[in-house]
Amino acid sequence: MxxxxxxxxxxxxxxxxxxxxxxxxxxxxxxxxxxxxxxxxxxxxxxxxxxxxxxxxxxxxxxxxxxxxxxxxxxxxxxxxxxxxxxxxxxxxxxxxxxxxxxxxxxxxxxxxxxxxxxxxxxxxxxxxxxxxxxxxxxxxxxxxxxxxxxxxxxxxxxxxxxxxxxxxxxxxxxxxxxxxxxxxxxxxxxxxxMVSLPKSQTAYTSIDAINHVVEACTTAVTTPYAVMLAKETVRLMAKYLPNALENGEDLEARYYLTYASTIAGICFDNGMLHLTHALEHPLSAIKPDLAHGLGLAMLLPAVVRNIYSARPEVLADVLSPIVPELKGTKEEAEKAANGVREWLEKVGVKETLTDLGFKEEHIEKLVELVFTTPSLDLLLGCSPIPPTKELVEKVYRESL
Known part of the structure; x- marks a missing residue:
């Protein structure tokens, strides 16, 4: 390469x-x-x-x-x-x-x-x-x-x-x-x-943050071809170099390309915006300020992919191909895509669920309320590729428990 x-x-x-x-x-x-x-x-x-x-x-x-x-x-x-x-x-x-x-x-x-x-x-x-x-x-x-x-x-x-x-x-x-x-x-x-002194957990969490940036940015209601291009390269580089950095934190080549991927992911969502995963994560780390942002996103990502896949199957199949191969871009693949994302997260050492972090069924009502009352999150919800109803938000939280 x-x-x-x-x-x-x-x-x-x-x-x-x-x-x-x-x-x-x-x-x-x-x-x-x-x-x-x-x-x-x-x-x-x-x-x-x-x-x-x-x-x-x-x-x-x-x-x-x-x-x-x-x-x-x-x-x-x-x-x-x-x-x-x-x-x-x-x-x-x-x-x-x-x-x-x-x-x-x-x-x-x-x-x-x-x-x-x-x-x-x-x-x-x-x-x-x-x-x-x-x-x-x-x-x-x-x-x-x-x-x-x-x-x-x-x-x-x-x-x-x-x-x-x-x-x-x-x-x-x-x-x-x-x-x-x-x-x-x-x-x-x-x-x-x-960045060579970043611990394994932070290496994974921050990289997953970048993955979330582009999965959202390439599927918003306002995305662009530029955002899709940046998303594809971000996922490719993260998939290739994150395992290397987790194995050897002092691998400068791996750190270099993870840094570059993170940077273009920032440019990607600066152009394409964000939607559900970030809108739903912000209440999680507002309630639990010690929750790593990337971990919060990781726990929500499979459920978000499952629920939005049918609205953007062609784009997601292409962008996710380095971590979920053999997707064909058809609406019926939503479960396969979500499971593939979860399996990849587990491969890079992130297996937690909301339940593992102390969130329970009784927290969902409060979390849903925060999604719709926190200033600025309405802008993210407005970029969702599917209607961002309270029922949808509740569903994603529940599937992530």
Missing amino acids: WEKTMPINEVRELRGKTNIFLGVGAIEKIFDIAKEIKEKGIDKVAIVTGKSSYVKCGAWHYIEKALKENHIEFVLYNKVTPNPLSTQVDGATKMARELGAKAVIGIGGGSPIDTAKSVAIMTLYPEYTTADLYEYNFIPTKSLPVIAINTTHGTGTEADRFAVVSVLEDGKEYKPAIAYDFSYPMYSIDDPKL
Whole structure:
């Protein structure tokens, strides 16, 4: 295959609305980025990240050095958790405002980068809270520049305009999303070397997140041929290289192509949007904030495939062929496709069901309610290839128990 001809140690630039540096050693591009932003007058930045992985993966060594060499002041907020909270964004925003930050750097996976995108907006709107932003109590029109240092291969947030933050204040259990054209990162770094320390579980969960992005994006009511093309390549690369990364986490070739696949999956759903799996997962991790997003998606995916297959059999047969071979693209194959997806998930070590995670029959009513009341999820439901009724949502949850 052509992948063997690609020099993964040469950093190449992927141009789109975000300029992405991809390759082993891409983290060193932070020196060029720091120099450039200083020349543009950005001399103060807020850094948003998790508790320790930004140091353990090696990214911080380069970032701190680049900022100090270019005399860029910074504050560090390192309290972001998986499924980040609006209150964490508020805390980081307070630090950014006190410094007078002119840009925001996010270091990590989807949670820190989404938090960075949110801080970049909220710094410019001191009269509002992050909960106001995610509950659509105001519509922003501007943002500080964002630089994304990506350390996982799953979310695609380094390449798109989306951000997700949980609002758990005042008894709420919301996990909404926002998407604005000014929220694309200015620069992103995708360096597979930063991902070799990802544990097996996170390697699988983040990759499954990317699989879900494209299975949804290529089957929405607004999908495009471009989204279908990106979906096919994402699934092919994930199917080929995820087993290698699970076997040997330091396999840089595997990490490289999983990172690339995740990035184009982000571009895929930036174009084709998402629908049921993400709309139904957000309430799961709102109720259980410690639930890994990719695991939540994995538990729902077979049931979603089963229920939407008859509406998009030709597309799904083609896109899923690397993990579910011999699908012919006929409506009658829904059960075969769903079972094939479940079997593939089990092969990569993900066997859990909603019941295993503590969800029970009595939780379904609350979950269904959250699907239809969480701000922004109506936009995902509106992209569903089949009518997104409460009966359908309940059915998917029940089949996933």
